[in-house]
Amino acid sequence: MKDPAIFAVLNEIGIIEQLARNRFERAQPDGLRLPHFTVLNHLVRLGDGRTPGAIARAFQVPKAAMTNTLQRLEERGFVRLEPDPADGRAKRVMLTEAGRARREAAVALAAADLAPVAAGLGLEGLLPGLAALRVALDKARG
Amino acid sequence: MKDPAIFAVLNEIGIIEQLARNRFERAQPDGLRLPHFTVLNHLVRLGDGRTPGAIARAFQVPKAAMTNTLQRLEERGFVRLEPDPADGRAKRVMLTEAGRARREAAVALAAADLAPVAAGLGLEGLLPGLAALRVALDKARG
DNA sequence: ACAATATGGTTCAATATCGAACGATATGCA
DNA sequence: TGCATATCGTTCGATATTGAACCATATTGT
Numbered sequence: 001m002k003d004p005a006i007f008a009v010l011n012e013i014g015i016i017e018q019l020a021r022n023r024f025e026r027a028q029p030d031g032l033r034l035p036h037f038t039v040l041n042h043l044v045r046l047g048d049g050r051t052p053g054a055i056a057r058a059f060q061v062p063k064a065a066m067t068n069t070l071q072r073l074e075e076r077g078f079v080r081l082e083p084d085p086a087d088g089r090a091k092r093v094m095l096t097e098a099g100r101a102r103r104e105a106a107v108a109l110a111a112a113d114l115a116p117v118a119a120g121l122g123l124e125g126l127l128p129g130l131a132a133l134r135v136a137l138d139k140a141r142g
Numbered sequence: 143m144k145d146p147a148i149f150a151v152l153n154e155i156g157i158i159e160q161l162a163r164n165r166f167e168r169a170q171p172d173g174l175r176l177p178h179f180t181v182l183n184h185l186v187r188l189g190d191g192r193t194p195g196a197i198a199r200a201f202q203v204p205k206a207a208m209t210n211t212l213q214r215l216e217e218r219g220f221v222r223l224e225p226d227p228a229d230g231r232a233k234r235v236m237l238t239e240a241g242r243a244r245r246e247a248a249v250a251l252a253a254a255d256l257a258p259v260a261a262g263l264g265l266e267g268l269l270p271g272l273a274a275l276r277v278a279l280d281k282a283r284g
Numbered sequence: 285a286c287a288a289t290a291t292g293g294t295t296c297a298a299t300a301t302c303g304a305a306c307g308a309t310a311t312g313c314a
Numbered sequence: 315t316g317c318a319t320a321t322c323g324t325t326c327g328a329t330a331t332t333g334a335a336c337c338a339t340a341t342t343g344t
Contacts, residue, residue, distance in 0.1 A: 003249060003253070004253050004256075004257060004260075005260070005265045005266045005269070006253070006256050006257065006259075006260035006265055007249065007252070007253060007256075008269055009260075009265045009268055009269060009272065010158075010159075010162050010256075011183075012269065012272040012273055012275075012276050013155050013158055013159055013162070013272065014159055014162075014176075014180070015276050015280075016152075016155055016272065016275055016276050016279060017152075017155055017156055017159040018201065018202055018203075019202060019276070019279040019280060019283065020152050020155070020156075020279060022202055022283075023279070023282075023283070033330090034156075035330090035331095038156070041153075051292075051293090052292080052293065053291085053292055053293075059160065060160055060161060060164055061160075061331090061332095062331075062332055062333070063292080063293065063294085064293090064294075064295085064296095064331075064332065064333080064334095065330075065331055065332075066293090067293065067294060067295090068329095068330065068331075069330090084292095087291095087292080087339080087340075088292095088338075088339050088340080089291065089292040089293070089338065089339045089340070090291090090292055090293080090339090091292080091293075107145060107149065110149070111145070111146050111148070111149060114146075114148050114149075114152075115146060115148065116282075117148075117278050117279060117282045118146075118147070118148035118151075118275070118278065121271070121274050121275055121278060122271065123147045123148055123151045123271070123275065124147045125271060126151055126268060126271045126272065126275075127147070127150055127151060127154065129263070129264065129265070129267060129268045130151065130154040130155065130158065130268065131154060132263050133154075133158055133260070133263055133265065133268075134154050134157050134158050134161070136259050136260065136263060137158060137161040137162060137165070137259060138157075138161060140165075140258075140259045141161065141164075141165070175300090177300090193322075193323090194322080194323065195321085195322060195323075203301090203302095204301075204302055204303070205322080205323065205324085206301075206302065206303080206304095206323090206324075206325085206326095207300075207301055207302070208323090209323065209324060209325090210299095210300065210301075211300095226322095229309080229310075229321095229322080230308075230309050230310080230322090231308065231309045231310070231321065231322040231323070232309095232321090232322055232323080233322085233323070285344100286343100286344090287342100287343095287344090288341100288342080288343085288344105289340100289341080289342075289343095290339105290340080290341070290342085291338100291339085291340070291341085292337105292338085292339080292340095293336105293337095293338090293339105294335105294336080294337085294338105295334105295335085295336075295337100296333105296334085296335075296336095297332100297333100297334095297335105298331100298332085298333095299330100299331080299332080300329100300330080300331075300332095301328100301329085301330075301331090302327100302328085302329080302330095303326105303327100303328095304325105304326085304327095305324105305325085305326080305327105306323105306324080306325075306326090307322105307323095307324090307325100308321100308322085308323090308324105309320105309321085309322080309323105310319100310320080310321075310322095311318100311319080311320070311321090312317100312318085312319075312320090313316100313317090313318085313319100314315100314316090314317090314318100
């Protein structure tokens with residue numbers, strides 16, 4: 001009685017995510033956590049000025065968790081929270097120069113740590129399939 | 143300035159893991175969490191009678207977290223913790239029939255939920271590459 | 285205009301997770 | 315044997331994460 005392919009794939013992905021998260025966090029000198037980095041990364045890649053709620057939805061994470069993460073990022077000076085001029089309820093998350101620099105540093109540290117491990121595995125070949133799965137899962141959440 | 147391939151791959155994997163975890167946990171009727179399931183799955187696939195520490199190391203998770211997870215599984219009657227006859231410090235984690243049944247049910251529920259999403263994506267093709275990455279990461283942890 | 289409802293973000297209590305310290309038992313070595 | 319050290323699992327305090335309740339502001343419908 002064999003489990004379906006999706007199961008085997010997600011099992012591997014779960015293990016890889018766990019190992020990669022540990023490796024990433026250990027590679028950071030100042031206790032920067034993966035959630036913090038992912039938010040910085042998101043802002044760098046897709047642009048800042050987004051609302052906390054929009055970021056929370058993008059990562060499928062509760063609003064309360066994003067409130068916490070953004071407070072930590074603000075304490076560290078990596079983002080600023082400004083009031084939304086158009087909507088009195090909302091805020092806008094602005095990336096600071098320090099935040100952008102910290103994201104680049106994190107990428108460099110993680111890449112230096114992971115590059116030897118990933119060398120010669122032909123990972124580019126995985127990207128289309130992974131992207132297709134990600135899109136399918138993303139589309140399926142109602 | 144492009145990030146290396148390993149980065150893009152791990153980014154996709156992180157998103158997929160997040161979406162899949164949410165989907166998995168929402169599909170379970172009794173609040174069974176992914177950590178609980180992964181332990182049950184581990185015991186079913188590799189055999190029970192292991193020590194808590196060995197399981198914690200296998201998942202690269204602190205011992206304290208495993209203590210908690212195993213206590214929850216024991217409360218639910220899915221595992222039993224027996225003293226190790228050969229080592230007075232150690233315990234052995236035994237899978238109960240209810241635990242084995244719950245694992246099968248979880249697989250069935252998750253598969254039913256995920257199969258439509260994953261249909262026609264050719265996921266089998268991803269398995270060798272993912273396994274290679276998992277092995278490389280696993281080997282690289284000191 | 286105004287009441288009903290929806291939305292954005294925070295606060296709150298409960299639970300999970302983490303690293304460190306701890307008591308108990310094993311092992312290594314003089 | 316006896317003492318130092320290592321290992322096993324738990325407990326502890328600090329932090330993260332969650333869903334629910336909450337306040338403030340927007341939007342909708344009449």
